[in-house]
Amino acid sequence: xxxxxxxDGSAPAALGAERLAWMYxxxxxxxxxxxxxxxxxxxxxxxxxxxxxxxxxxEASIVGSVAALAPDDQIVTTYRCHxxxxxxxxxxKLMMAEIYGxxxxxxxxxxxxxxxxxxxxGFLGGSGIVAQAIPHATGAAWAAQIRxxxxxxxxxFGDGASKQGAFHESLNIASVWKLPxxxxxxxxxxxxxxxxxxxxxxxxxxxxxxTKAKAYSMEGVTVDGADPVAxxxxxxDALARARSGTGxxxxxxxxYRLSAHGNLIAPPGVPLNYPEHEAIAIFGNRDEYExxxxxxxxxxxxxxxxxxxxxxxxxxxxxxxxAREEVDEAQRFALDSPWPxxxxxxxxxxx
Amino acid sequence: MSHVIPYIAAIQEAIRxxxxxxxxxLYFGQNMATSPEDPFLKQFGPDRVRVTPISxxxxxxxxxxxxxAGYRPVVELYMAEFLLVATDQVVNEGTRFHFMSKGQxxxxxxxxxxxxxxxxxxxxxxxxxxGMFMGVPGLKVALPSTPADAKGLxxxxxxxxxxxxxxxxxLLLLDEGEVPDGEHAVPFGVADVKRAGSDLTLVATGYxxxxxxxxxxxxxxxxxxxxxxxxxxxxxLDVDTILSSVARTGHLVLVDQAxxxxxxxxxxxxxxxELGFSSLExxxxxxxxxxxxxxxxxxxxxxxxxxxxxxxxxVEESLGLAPASA
Numbered sequence: 001x002x003x004x005x006x007x008d009g010s011a012p013a014a015l016g017a018e019r020l021a022w023m024y025x026x027x028x029x030x031x032x033x034x035x036x037x038x039x040x041x042x043x044x045x046x047x048x049x050x051x052x053x054x055x056x057x058x059e060a061s062i063v064g065s066v067a068a069l070a071p072d073d074q075i076v077t078t079y080r081c082h083x084x085x086x087x088x089x090x091x092x093k094l095m096m097a098e099i100y101g102x103x104x105x106x107x108x109x110x111x112x113x114x115x116x117x118x119x120x121x122g123f124l125g126g127s128g129i130v131a132q133a134i135p136h137a138t139g140a141a142w143a144a145q146i147r148x149x150x151x152x153x154x155x156x157f158g159d160g161a162s163k164q165g166a167f168h169e170s171l172n173i174a175s176v177w178k179l180p181x182x183x184x185x186x187x188x189x190x191x192x193x194x195x196x197x198x199x200x201x202x203x204x205x206x207x208x209x210x211t212k213a214k215a216y217s218m219e220g221v222t223v224d225g226a227d228p229v230a231x232x233x234x235x236x237d238a239l240a241r242a243r244s245g246t247g248x249x250x251x252x253x254x255x256y257r258l259s260a261h262g263n264l265i266a267p268p269g270v271p272l273n274y275p276e277h278e279a280i281a282i283f284g285n286r287d288e289y290e291x292x293x294x295x296x297x298x299x300x301x302x303x304x305x306x307x308x309x310x311x312x313x314x315x316x317x318x319x320x321x322x323a324r325e326e327v328d329e330a331q332r333f334a335l336d337s338p339w340p341x342x343x344x345x346x347x348x349x350x351x
Numbered sequence: 352m353s354h355v356i357p358y359i360a361a362i363q364e365a366i367r368x369x370x371x372x373x374x375x376x377l378y379f380g381q382n383m384a385t386s387p388e389d390p391f392l393k394q395f396g397p398d399r400v401r402v403t404p405i406s407x408x409x410x411x412x413x414x415x416x417x418x419x420a421g422y423r424p425v426v427e428l429y430m431a432e433f434l435l436v437a438t439d440q441v442v443n444e445g446t447r448f449h450f451m452s453k454g455q456x457x458x459x460x461x462x463x464x465x466x467x468x469x470x471x472x473x474x475x476x477x478x479x480x481x482g483m484f485m486g487v488p489g490l491k492v493a494l495p496s497t498p499a500d501a502k503g504l505x506x507x508x509x510x511x512x513x514x515x516x517x518x519x520x521x522l523l524l525l526d527e528g529e530v531p532d533g534e535h536a537v538p539f540g541v542a543d544v545k546r547a548g549s550d551l552t553l554v555a556t557g558y559x560x561x562x563x564x565x566x567x568x569x570x571x572x573x574x575x576x577x578x579x580x581x582x583x584x585x586x587x588l589d590v591d592t593i594l595s596s597v598a599r600t601g602h603l604v605l606v607d608q609a610x611x612x613x614x615x616x617x618x619x620x621x622x623x624x625e626l627g628f629s630s631l632e633x634x635x636x637x638x639x640x641x642x643x644x645x646x647x648x649x650x651x652x653x654x655x656x657x658x659x660x661x662x663x664x665x666v667e668e669s670l671g672l673a674p675a676s677a
Contacts, residue, residue: 049471050647101471101648112473112647128475129432130405163404164436191405193382199404267522268470282386340646342654349643 055083060297064231076137079114131164141181160191225253365505380427446489496560503537540587548578566662601632
């Protein structure tokens with residue numbers, strides 16, 4: 001169950017108990033994975049290098065989105081990219097090995113945390129540079145339009161990316177060409193360490209960021225990204241529009257990133273760790289952060305499912321235990337795996 | 352008199368002092384000055400210090416416009432790759448204005464960009480891309496390797512009436528060094544001999560200076576005297592200091608973090624081949640990154656980069672020495 005995405009791509013329907021349990025499972029797997037990546041900084045210092053960005057807090061948005069995909073759909077993401085492949089069924093062992101820089105990783109250790117790919121599962125990759133994968137997703141949607149197999153591309157990015165030319169240029173073209181694409185902006189309210197209202201015209205004027213869709217005459221929707229069922233319904237609508245040739249949608253999914261933007265940025269020799277969230281570290285706003293923790297989408301969804309009787313507490317416990325064991329195994333695999341051959345760095349320069 | 356501070360603090364010190372000296376100097380960029388506690392914001396106020404969105408084309412274009420209109424902006428770009436998003440604004444706008452306007456317009460602006468974060472930052476944040484910009488007419492390029500040069504070159508960059516690309520190295524940010532007290536300006540186009548020597552000339556740029564000095568130190572223990580020259584700015588490039596060193600040593604090895612064909616080393620090799628050929632007693636040798644992207648995984652990352660061992664080997668070959676550990 002953990003690795004299968006049982007979607008059939010049919011029109012949006014009420015989510016059954018099995019599907020809801022699947023969604024909770026994926027959310028918990030993502031959280032457990034990200035927490036293990038984070039604890040690696042202290043438990044296995046030196047293993048993680050460079051910059052790592054976690055999806056904790058965005059699980060409901062990620063899983064609600066992926067749950068609405070048809071098997072042939074494709075996604076493009078950012079460098080905050082661990083959550084999507086987990087929900088798509090990518091083997092966690094290969095992901096952890098990649099993030100640990102090992103030869104057995106998804107990309108042989110060449111890419112690392114910011115550059116995951118699993119093309120066989122429709123995950124076409126992303127970009128380490130903010131917003132620069134939005135046109136790539138748009139191009140993949142053009143390819144889907146030409147193929148006429150009913151495929152849709154879902155393009156994930158953050159609120160910060162929506163101030164790049166690449167975002168605006170892409171949305172305009174997608175709307176003119178009626179491309180089969182859904183743009184999912186995960187608005188976590190911080191562009192790295194800048195509050196959105198300090199750098200976004202809509203936010204500065206108290207308007208939702210989905211307002212930007214109006215400039216490109218496309219549908220713009222804002223959804224509670226902490227509610228996987230609401231995200232699923234919104235994506236299902238947008239995917240249906242895209243599949244029918246009506247054109248693209250901009251979905252603003254409101255999430256709260258529960259970790260800092262990324263680990264400490266420091267030269268070699270300085271131990272890397274995760275600083276406090278920017279709300280506290282930069283703005284001294286502990287109340288905001290604690291409120292976000294109280295709204296944590298993972299326990300919130302568990303509570304909802306158990307209260308509604310969709311899952312028993314024992315079922316939920318079993319899901320969580322299985323996820324922990326799976327992450328344990330992934331981490332053991334990654335730690336035990338060999339380093340890549342040094343000269344593998346010359347193997348993939350040209351196709 | 353001097354004080355010891357890290358490389359990054361030296362850069363900040365120069366910006367602060369120039370902002371104190373000249374109220375036309377502006378400072379802005381992403382993820383800076385977001386809190387009222389920010390020291391630049393507190394000292395200089397929101398007219399002159401601002402946070403921007405992630406909008407490099409606008410950031411660099413706005414710097415260009417403010418410079419045309421009489422200010423002296425310093426735009427903080429963080430990672431060098433981010434300025435690639437705005438390549439037109441970097442190479443084909445402000446750089447042309449003074450020429451195209453027959454001198455009516457000048458564009459005194461500084462673009463600050465960090466490069467070469469070869470500490471697991473993987474394919475898109477580790478490039479040593481300075482070489483791409485050294486042939487752009489109208490653009491000056493500074494590449495400091497020490498805190499003192501970082502401060503002195505930033506001071507000069509802000510005072511210069513042209514667009515300047517100031518490349519700081521991420522691995523050097525916390526390296527401490529002596530910085531002269533008071534006003535400290537390092538002239539552009541003047542190389543610095545970081546270590547004097549008589550057997551061979553090593554020319555290195557930016558981070559590679561550290562690699563070259565390490566190699567020179569280990570060679571000195573074997574009685575080999577290596578001169579290490581740091582051009583400090585690659586546009587303008589001080590070829591004369593290199594030529595006069597090669598005239599004494601007869602041997603030239605170039606060290607550069609960039610890939611061979613986009614390296615400063617390749618340009619210097621061409622200059623010396625043309626202007627100093629008769630001084631050479633051995634072929635010029637280039638120690639650069641191999642022609643690949645930088646991998647995340649450490650052993651692969653290290654494989655493609657120049658290091659002290661590779662430099663020592665090139666020096667041994669140039670001088671016809673037996674390998675130390677053969």
